[in-house]
Amino acid sequence: MLKNYFKIAWRNIKRHKAYSAINVAGLAIGVAACLLIFVVVQFELSYEKFQPNYKNIYRIVLQQDLGDGISYSEGTPYPITAALRADFPQVKLAALNTAYNSQFTVPANANNFGADNKKFVEEIGVMFMQPQFFDIFKYKWLSGDASVLNAPNMVVVDRSTAKKYFGDWQSATGRVIKMDNQINLKVAGVIEDVPGNSDLPLKVLVSYATLKTHLHEYNADDSWNTVSSNHQVFMLLPANATVSNLNAQLKVFTKKHYGGNDNDHKVHFLQALSDLHYNTRFGNSLGDHITNKATIRTLSLIAVLIILMASINFINLSTAQSVGRSKEVGIRKVLGSSRAQLIKQSLGETTLIVLFALLIAIAIAKLALPFLKNIASVPDDISLFSIGSLLFLLTTTLVIVLISGIYPALVVSGFRPVLALKNKITAASVGGVPLRRVLVVAQFSISQLLIIGTIVAVRQMNYINSADLGFNKEAILVIPGSTDSVSLQKSAPFKAQLLQTPGVKNVTFTADQPSSQNNWTTNFYFDHNTTDKNYQTSLKFGDADYFKTFGLRFKAGHAYTQSDTTNGVVINETFAQKVGVHDYNSIIGKSVKLGNGQWRPIVGVVEDFKTNTMRDAVRPIVLVQNKKQQGIVAVKLSTSNFAGTVASVQKQWEHTYSDYAYSGYFLDQNIAEFYKQENQLALVYKIFAMIAVFISCLGLYGLVSFMVVQRTKEVGVRKVLGASVSSIVYLFSKEFMLLITISFIIATPIAYYMMNSWLQNFVFRIPLSVGVFVLAIVSSMLVAWLTVGYKAVKAALATPVKSLRSE
Amino acid sequence: MLSLKNISKYYKAGNLKTSILNNINLDVDAGEFVSIMGPSGSGKSTLLNIIGMLDEPTDGYHYFLNQPIHQLKEKQRQALYKENIGFVFQAYHLIDELTVYENIETPLLYHNIKSDERKALVADMLDRFQIVGKKDLFPSQLSGGQQQLVGIARALIVSPKLLLADEPTGNLNSKQGDEIMELFKKLNKEEGMTIIQVTHSEKNAEYGSRIINLLDGTVESSKNV
Known part of the structure; x- marks a missing residue:
């Protein structure tokens, strides 16, 4: 009996190759995506759990x-x-x-x-x-x-x-x-x-x-x-x-x-x-990353949505296909099959397809696993299989078989044999069309949600990557070094030597680059006041060439002069505004005292630059010379013979500081690293939006093929009555346009809420404009049109004689 | 064997009542070969479907092997049907995805017959209808007559007490039709199989032992041949 079912299932799969391919492909991609997300989420949630005292x-x-x-x-x-x-x-x-x-x-x-x-x-x-x-x-x-x-x-x-x-x-x-x-x-x-x-x-x-x-x-x-x-x-x-x-x-x-x-x-x-591992209030000063619980929830939600879409496809296509098999069901009933046996058969076929899809899914996931580290911070040797992921696969299989198997099974087994044998089962009688509409709306809501997510995330990341940081991050080589007394003595001659090197434009010794995740703060006194301000200012240490090298722009005054002893300091606009000075020229010459130090005159005000990441507001800052802290050398290079200059600088550095290992990096790449997690999330949105769109298009294609078959006769009659091709194409597409509009209405508020709260992570962010949403619905419509168009046009062009002959 | 009392069947669509069968009374004894005739729309197929329990009458009493069908539950009715009735259709209704062998075997699966026994029974049947050579072919590879032979073999494999045939020769040419009719006659004469067939053809009806004429849902005439 079982063998018989599987035989029929297999022959059915082979006979309806296109349908089966759509079914299997949609499901396999969905399951593979979920499996990968599961591996990531499981990994993120497993932090420190191996510690026996974990809870205490x-x-x-x-x-x-x-x-x-x-x-x-x-x-x-x-x-x-x-x-x-x-x-x-x-x-x-x-x-x-x-x-x-x-x-x-x-x-x-x-x-x-x-x-x-x-x-x-x-x-x-x-x-x-x-x-x-x-x-x-x-x-x-x-x-x-x-x-x-x-x-x-x-x-x-x-x-x-x-x-x-x-x-x-x-x-x-x-x-x-x-x-x-x-x-x-x-x-x-x-x-x-x-x-x-x-x-x-x-x-x-x-x-x-x-x-x-x-x-x-x-x-x-x-x-x-x-x-x-x-x-x-x-x-x-x-x-x-x-x-x-x-x-x-x-x-x-x-x-x-x-x-x-x-x-x-x-x-x-x-x-x-x-x-x-999850609390972003605290920095991550020991490990390599922390993960917001919200990110984990977003990932899990995406996984659930994807698997839901794949199951919806499956239900849609299976019930559509079941109409075509009503005759077989009728015969089986006449031959003495009970309803339970038919349900078993239908479930058996579903199981077979699901298992088949699952194998492909595992293969896809296995192939994609090495790329997983691009979307998540997981170790290179992360394994696809664990008790957890196998349980996940098992549960997923069961759930998919149940959701996508039971409904078609009930529909099919409920056919009345007399009607079934006379081919009188239609879409209407399987109750399919309204349900199918709901399912398509659900699918497109999910896709549009992800499309909007993608557009927002990608735009925000582009904004961050191309934002004016207030300084020039291009072509700057940063080489961390030591602040021991021997090394510090080498600074001045090394700088002079570097400036002789062709291709080197500027050199500065500093303690910190303009944008960094570091924060050096102190209390301070302003304008000979005897009490300190009730907030702290940030500090950046650098020699006189700091401003030239990083291209900071002066609003008033000028840079301090090179000196081993401290003279003037430079402040940023935020500092001036926070102490209540809005005419920057008038603050030149006033003094500040940092901590318990000396009173120092302000000699310049620079335009605000991003002192930390784009997630943080610009802090009030005092730039000051402090030779003892300035172990890092930043070199501004000319873009011609770039690689050659870099190699030459490295060689000279290694020669000068022979006791130290060279670990130079480029400033722009370092700044991009600040947003590793955001970039990963943007990539996740991109990939999963594509998968979602792909799956919903498969679903749409399946649905429209089904409707075309159902309405062949109607189209024939309309053509005989003089309908034009375009009016018939319109007949098929207007419904989908309506469904997509409904799903847009559902998706928009959810997407708005989701992306708005994500954007709140950034002090510097793009506005959530109408354009984003318009782009989402236009692209959905376009994709739907491409999917539906072919089938609709084909149906419209068919000769009516053929479709009407059957009666 | 079979007794229908005051069987009626009608559909209601809004205020409109469409009557298909009207007060039919019919008794069929074991070993009879009944032909039901009548023009299109006279209700012959509906009557056959009711006899075969594929359809239910709106009114009336239906007894089969002394069991009141109209009072039985779906499950009991299905069990009774499964054990005793075989169906043959005008359009053969073979399962396209199955081979000849598998088509004939399918009813045995629903009767929970063991694999060895199934093999023997199907082999017998293939032999009897001389289609052993065709056992691995699919329905689409057979002629109409051959398909109908498979359909009959499939109906007979569970040894039903009653064989119902809905225009079994309707899609066949006259030579193939004659062969099928000869087969029915032989089954009825030699094995005592009770057969009820619906037919359009006067000539085919003559193969039976009794001809019933239906018109507009009522029995117009009944005569023994």
Whole structure:
């Protein structure tokens, strides 16, 4: 019996190749897309879940009000660890201080540093770590244990870093490496690589005791007033404690330890480990990305919509096709088949097609998997198959078989045999047309939603990529360097040397590029006032050529002159406006005092440039020379012989700073990186809108083919009565135009709401104009026309004799 | 075997009542070969469908093998039908996607007959109608007469007590038609199969043992041959 069903199913698939192809293609693409999204969502939701204490681990974070609104920081002041240990003896806690772009020098053999040292720069994953960290988080130790981190100048590396530095992890222990050309460290332990789904990439763990004598080099300060997001404290919630309880105690703790003003506007509280990967209030200072829960929800929603569309197609096409099979059903009934048996047969056929589509879907997903990292931050070795994804496939199959199988099965098995045998089953009698209209409207609503999403996301990203940042980001090579005294002494001669190089236009030594995700802020005094302003200003350090090199535009005054001692400062428009000066010329000559420094005259006002990302408002800023911080060199190049100049600059840099590894980058590419997640989301919209449009076109094509068949006779009669080809094409297309208009009306408010809230992430954003929506409906109409047109014209051109002959 | 009492069938469309059958009384004994004749629209096919339980009368009493069909539930009616009635159609109504062999086998699947037994039964049938060589062909590859043979083989494979035929020769040329009629006569005479056929042709009707003439939904005449 089963064999018989499958045989018929297979022969049916073969006989109706076009229908089957549409059915299978739509479903396969839909399932493949969903499977990939599922893999991404599952990965994003799995962060840190492998930690046995997952539910009880918290990070101590900071809420502060610095005068310009409440802000949050994942950082803590350096002295907090000791104070916490004293005030909360029952709590297990551990501090870590992360270091970015640290360089490690590895001697080629034994422990003798020489000319053949290997140099590695670690972007992330380098942390000064307290041994207590391993009481809270659990990792597998390949060699050594947490206690080795008690002593200063010890280091623990993970398996792959050990392999990178020493060839294999077994020979790592006992070796000596040098950190940032100044700290010698002894390898005392090796841990297993941390899984990809963690925001704590432990690569090189330097004992925290080492930090004590190098606080300044790693942006730390033994003071309650300095908060660096690099310094973080994790803790394990004791069995008898609650979060609200501890938060209350932390409030008291904050009051007790912070002096002066900080007392009132800083408070520490607990952030759960389960919140770490998703909360955008806090930066991501340890791992490589955090993901907004809203993004995950958007992705999941898209997946659900796509699978819904594919199922709708399936229902649409199956019921349409079932009309053609009414005769077979009639015969089977006459031959003694029960309704249950017919339903089983119909479900069997659906199952077969779904399974077939599923295999193709898996193949598509497998082929597309390597490209997944373009739309999501997933590791290269992410696997398509897991218990979760297999369960997902199984559930999807069942759901699709049920939704798209049951309805056609009920319709088909309910045919009255007498009518079925006389071919009197029509679209009307399967109740299909109204339902089919609803389904087409649903499909087109989803497509238009995604089309609008695409247009908005792409436009916003284009806007960001081409926006005037207030400075020139093109052809600027940025080379991070060190601020140790030896390196700083080389700055001036190196700059002079570079300026001699053909193709180099300008050179500046700086601490930070104009647009960055860094924030260096301080309190300040204006115009010899004795009390400081109740908000902070941002700082950027650079030498006198900073303005020339980055092409900053002056509104008033001029750049400060080159000098080793501090003289004038330059401010931006926002700064001037915030202190209440609108005539920029009048602020020239007034003075500011930064923190506890000297009074300095303002010599220039620059036009506002984007100090951070386009997500953030422009901050008030003071540009000032501070030679001790200016380790980064930025080189403006001419575009002729670009590659040659870059190579020459690199060579000269490596020669001058031979102890350091070169890690230069281009400013424009670096700025584009700020928007990696947004660009990914825009790409997701693009891809899935295309899939959605494709699937709904398949559906539309299926529907129109079906209607053409149903109305052949009507068309014949109309033609005999003198209807023109165009009037018949109109007959078929007017309905679809109406359906698309209805779906547009449904999609627009949802899309408006969705995209408007997405745009709120950006301070600098495009307006959500009518044009976007017009473009969406026009393109939908156009695509629908292309789909329907061919079939409609063909039907209109058919000779009426043929269609009327059957009666 | 079969008894229809005061069977009527009509459709209502708005205020308009269209009568198809009007107060039909008919008894058929086991072993009879009845031919129903009448012009187009006289209700012969509807009558046959009611006898075959493919259609329900609006009024009247219908007994089959002493069971009151008009009182049975759908399931019981279907079981009774499945066991006892075979159908042959003017348009053959073979399943296009199945081979000759599979078409004949299909009713056995619905009777839950085991694979071995099915093979034997289908083989017998192919033999009996001398279509063994055609067993792997699809309906579209056969002539009309051959298709109708397959249709009859399919109807007979479950050994029904009553064979219903709706213009079985309507789509065939006269030679093929004669062969089918001879086959029916042989089935009736040699195996005692009860047959009711609807036909247009005077000549074909003569093969039966009784001819019933319908006109406008009523029995106009009934005569034994």
